[in-house]
Amino acid sequence: MKTTLLLFIFSLHVLLLTAQTTYSSRIIDAVTNEPVEGAVVQSKNKVTTAAKDGRFSITLENSETIVTISAIGYATQEINTANTGNVLLTRAAFNLKEVVIAAGDITKVYSTISKIDLNQRPVNSAQEFLRYVPGLFIAQHQGGGKAEQIFLRGFDVDHGTDVRITVDGMPVNMPSHAHGQGYADMHFVIPELVKTIDYGKGSYYAEQGNFNTAGYVELQTANRLSQNTVQTEVGSFNSYRALAMVNLLPATNQKQSAYIASEFIYSDGAFESPQNFNRLNIWGKYNVQMNERNKLFLQANVFNSRWDASGQIPERAVNDGTISRFGAIDNTEGGYTGRINISTKLQQRLHNDDLIEHQLYYSRYHFNLISNFTFFLNDPVNGDQIRQQEERDIYGWQSNWQSKKFKGNTAFTSSIGSGARFDATHNSELSRTKNKTEILDAVALGNVKEANAWLYADEKIERGNWLFNIGARVDYFHFDYNDKLNPSLASQQKAIISPKLNIFYTVNKSFQFYLKNGKGFHSNDTRVVLPQTGQRVLPASYGSDLGFIWKPFKSLLINAAAWHLFLEQEFVYVGDEGIVEPGGKTRRVGADVSVRWQPLKALTADANINFAHARSIEDAKGENYIPLAPTVTSTGGINYQYNSWNASIRYRYLANRAANEDYSITAKGYFVTDASLSYAFNKFELGTVVENIFNTQWNEAQFATESRLRNETNPVTELHYTPGNPFFIKLKLAFHF
Numbered sequence: 001m002k003t004t005l006l007l008f009i010f011s012l013h014v015l016l017l018t019a020q021t022t023y024s025s026r027i028i029d030a031v032t033n034e035p036v037e038g039a040v041v042q043s044k045n046k047v048t049t050a051a052k053d054g055r056f057s058i059t060l061e062n063s064e065t066i067v068t069i070s071a072i073g074y075a076t077q078e079i080n081t082a083n084t085g086n087v088l089l090t091r092a093a094f095n096l097k098e099v100v101i102a103a104g105d106i107t108k109v110y111s112t113i114s115k116i117d118l119n120q121r122p123v124n125s126a127q128e129f130l131r132y133v134p135g136l137f138i139a140q141h142q143g144g145g146k147a148e149q150i151f152l153r154g155f156d157v158d159h160g161t162d163v164r165i166t167v168d169g170m171p172v173n174m175p176s177h178a179h180g181q182g183y184a185d186m187h188f189v190i191p192e193l194v195k196t197i198d199y200g201k202g203s204y205y206a207e208q209g210n211f212n213t214a215g216y217v218e219l220q221t222a223n224r225l226s227q228n229t230v231q232t233e234v235g236s237f238n239s240y241r242a243l244a245m246v247n248l249l250p251a252t253n254q255k256q257s258a259y260i261a262s263e264f265i266y267s268d269g270a271f272e273s274p275q276n277f278n279r280l281n282i283w284g285k286y287n288v289q290m291n292e293r294n295k296l297f298l299q300a301n302v303f304n305s306r307w308d309a310s311g312q313i314p315e316r317a318v319n320d321g322t323i324s325r326f327g328a329i330d331n332t333e334g335g336y337t338g339r340i341n342i343s344t345k346l347q348q349r350l351h352n353d354d355l356i357e358h359q360l361y362y363s364r365y366h367f368n369l370i371s372n373f374t375f376f377l378n379d380p381v382n383g384d385q386i387r388q389q390e391e392r393d394i395y396g397w398q399s400n401w402q403s404k405k406f407k408g409n410t411a412f413t414s415s416i417g418s419g420a421r422f423d424a425t426h427n428s429e430l431s432r433t434k435n436k437t438e439i440l441d442a443v444a445l446g447n448v449k450e451a452n453a454w455l456y457a458d459e460k461i462e463r464g465n466w467l468f469n470i471g472a473r474v475d476y477f478h479f480d481y482n483d484k485l486n487p488s489l490a491s492q493q494k495a496i497i498s499p500k501l502n503i504f505y506t507v508n509k510s511f512q513f514y515l516k517n518g519k520g521f522h523s524n525d526t527r528v529v530l531p532q533t534g535q536r537v538l539p540a541s542y543g544s545d546l547g548f549i550w551k552p553f554k555s556l557l558i559n560a561a562a563w564h565l566f567l568e569q570e571f572v573y574v575g576d577e578g579i580v581e582p583g584g585k586t587r588r589v590g591a592d593v594s595v596r597w598q599p600l601k602a603l604t605a606d607a608n609i610n611f612a613h614a615r616s617i618e619d620a621k622g623e624n625y626i627p628l629a630p631t632v633t634s635t636g637g638i639n640y641q642y643n644s645w646n647a648s649i650r651y652r653y654l655a656n657r658a659a660n661e662d663y664s665i666t667a668k669g670y671f672v673t674d675a676s677l678s679y680a681f682n683k684f685e686l687g688t689v690v691e692n693i694f695n696t697q698w699n700e701a702q703f704a705t706e707s708r709l710r711n712e713t714n715p716v717t718e719l720h721y722t723p724g725n726p727f728f729i730k731l732k733l734a735f736h737f
Helices: 002-016 107-115 126-132 315-319 526-532
Strands: 019-028 040-042 047-049 054-062 068-069 077-080 087-088 137-139 149-153 162-166 194-201 216-223 229-233 241-247 255-265 277-291 295-309 333-349 354-372 386-407 410-434 440-463 466-483 492-508 511-521 540-553 556-568 571-574 579-582 585-598 604-614 632-640 643-655 670-681 682-690 699-707 716-723 728-736
Touching: 002 216, 054 386, 077 087, 126 137, 126 162, 126 194, 137 699, 162 410, 315 556, 315 716, 440 526, 466 526, 492 526
Parallel strands: 019 087, 162 216
Antiparallel strands: 019 054, 040 047, 040 068, 068 077, 137 149, 194 216, 229 241, 229 728, 241 255, 255 277, 277 295, 295 333, 333 354, 354 386, 386 410, 410 440, 440 466, 466 492, 492 511, 511 540, 540 556, 556 585, 571 579, 585 604, 604 632, 632 643, 643 670, 670 682, 682 728, 699 716
């Protein structure tokens, strides 16, 4: 009897297996011939997505002959499984109905939608793409040349200490930087080249390493231009921009593509002292499909920028009429910076359908910044001007292997990655100076050598409505500093293991729950690490997200999450030096809500509101505020796109928050509104962008700083700020061919 029963079960199992078949293909853009990563493939009972190279496999019942393929920004197609060629998707207007909630990390939907926003929300620089992340704010306080200050989830990230940023796989954050740990300057990216923006909040991603505590942002630039473009812009405050992007190979060449792009920007800014800001970017990219399974990517770019600045101004000097909001106590601030990047990547699809990527990159970087935060606090005669500068070489390699296999009704997606990065700085300097060039006191001078090697593994197990994502990474660091002013300390090394666990449950095609958990970290500056003899070298973060994605109607998408994050060591801003130093333990809790609505085919609206409660654990109540940590933020807008017209209006709101530990000084909130309008005709495009359309008076960057003016006997601690731009208008004329 038992034998008969076993034979029956076995026969039934074989019958079920033979009643299924696997359909595989590759999804590409019909215009650019580039893969459409993340395209959704649906059968009656199964859903899967396309990989980086556009390939997918889906299990079907033998009776099924049709699958539906959709992607945001493309027309949905029904494909007969008898089709053995590539699936070509044609571009179409954004339609929220195309968004599919299925088993998997549906939170990625928002980063996918952001690709559509690229065409609807013009930006002045690549740094402004960070605003596409719901709840992320940026602030510029050095004339447009320095990397912006970043705020996210109760963090004042400074210039990048807790948000990991990459462009085409190359790291942007710089450890042990002359101006601050994790400094991330994205200005070397030409905005029109950006194809996709991927982002995630929290430290739940095994492939993301150093500086991924509050979140990460990845930009991918286009491998092929959909059209050639020549563009000119002119705006308020003597602002100009010229752009050219040209394909070097004909569109008929589907195996190879190459282009070159360049931009030049100049602006005097709204300040009484002209900024003389200028920036030059040159990009080149070449890609070749070597054969059916191997593709090679080569790219290089050059970036240079120079500017003058009026710096941060004390509130008292404006209130008593000494200067205007756009005046300066010291208008000799400014700087120059530049970067050269070279990268090569090989993408391989093995015969067993596994995907492997290898990348090598090199960056040459220089930075010089003149600041004066405290005026005459330390030197009543010469003033407190400081110079921070460095030169740097970055060498990097990374590889990733990904495999997706099926066992019955369970899908296993495995990823293993490894890599190494070596940073070598030359003459990292902090000096007290006069007239920018005369050194009064050399505070710090030396060469940093820092190495980071890593290995990670990530497994996604998908069965029915459940997806379990289990991962871990190990990072190893080696720190060395050749101090040219003091006896050098012994080098140090440290390793850290970061586990991750994420669970997704898809109730139906309209609702999904998720729980994310992970450990992350941010490294300390090498010059801080060595004196501590290896203690508190890699402070960790521990976080969780509990949230849901809900699509109550086809035209409405809601994402909400409650989150918690504990950080072993905060970085604290030091006003008199303009740097950050290690602090104590902190805890943050909060909630994020994002809504996307499309009431009409031509009309879309979005809004998000974010709450955060951030406190130091080791300080007394009332003295445990984290300076500048955002508490309530919100952004949103309405976009209208019909035929050749595109119009949008957007707002951003940042509430009042503590500027110091006891909240005796308030960093003032603001509500600013921007708008844009464009019209395309024949091969031309005419557009205008208006920033701060209501001419709101607002502070962009703010700090509680102790300073003394030339005529003052005693120092004063109060709010210092860089004013936000007043009403600004810019006109654009583009020719596409």
